[in-house]
Amino acid sequence: IFGLVILCVGIYAEVERQKHKTLEGIFLAPAIILLLLGFTMFGVSFVGMVGSLRDNRTLLKMFFWVLLVIFLTELLLLFIEIIFENKMNAVFHSNIQEGIRHYYDDLDFKNILDFVQEKFSCCGGDEYRDWEVNQYHSCNGSGPLACGVPYTCCIRKAPGEVINTLCGYRTLDKERLELLDVIHVRGCIHAVGLWLKDNFEATLGIVCSLLLPQVCG
Numbered sequence: 001i002f003g004l005v006i007l008c009v010g011i012y013a014e015v016e017r018q019k020h021k022t023l024e025g026i027f028l029a030p031a032i033i034l035l036l037l038g039f040t041m042f043g044v045s046f047v048g049m050v051g052s053l054r055d056n057r058t059l060l061k062m063f064f065w066v067l068l069v070i071f072l073t074e075l076l077l078l079f080i081e082i083i084f085e086n087k088m089n090a091v092f093h094s095n096i097q098e099g100i101r102h103y104y105d106d107l108d109f110k111n112i113l114d115f116v117q118e119k120f121s122c123c124g125g126d127e128y129r130d131w132e133v134n135q136y137h138s139c140n141g142s143g144p145l146a147c148g149v150p151y152t153c154c155i156r157k158a159p160g161e162v163i164n165t166l167c168g169y170r171t172l173d174k175e176r177l178e179l180l181d182v183i184h185v186r187g188c189i190h191a192v193g194l195w196l197k198d199n200f201e202a203t204l205g206i207v208c209s210l211l212l213p214q215v216c217g
Contacts, residue, residue, distance in 0.1 A: 011085040092189050096125030101133050121186045122191035123153035147172045153183045
């Protein structure tokens with residue numbers, strides 16, 4: 001049922017995204033990820049349920065092998081990310097820059113990036129200067145956002161502090177050392193990567209604890 005709910009949400013989100021489509025990269029389309037996740041969860045659960053109710057060995061074997069393939073694929077992707085970290089970072093950076101370019105045109109991407117920047121205390125993809133590619137934040141612009149970064153990049157002095165939305169004003173033309181008390185200068189690719197490395201054992205443990213019982217059962 002949960003898989004079906006995710007699938008329906010994904011379909012609705014994708015229909016809405018198509019009305020105002022500006023981004024093509026799969027990394028920038030949460031609706032597509034929801035569609036794939038929902039379809040996979042619903043399909044696998046349906047096969048397992050029918051196989052169990054009808055005591056159908058073929059369906060139960062299919063259920064087992066699909067779960068095993070999903071488990072091994074996740075492990076493979078994890079190791080690929082570790083081994084080819086630089087190449088993967090370049091792919092993510094390219095997609096994030098494209099998203100930043102259309103930051104105010106795509107609400108889904110905007111909400112995700114704002115959340116990541118606040119949650120992981122980071123700014124941009126590779127670094128804070130990535131915001132230069134956005135026409136409103138470019139130093140060549142003339143608006144109030146010119147040469148600045150969104151407020152989600154700013155450092156909060158105290159938890160729950162009401163932050164000034166123009167706190168990132170005129171930061172793109174300054175050096176990193178000048179901004180250490182104003183905005184987060186580290187890029188989100190590096191911040192998230194460090195978090196994953198710091199929590200690698202816990203993350204792997206959670207994945208294994210969720211998938212291994214299903215595969216072995």
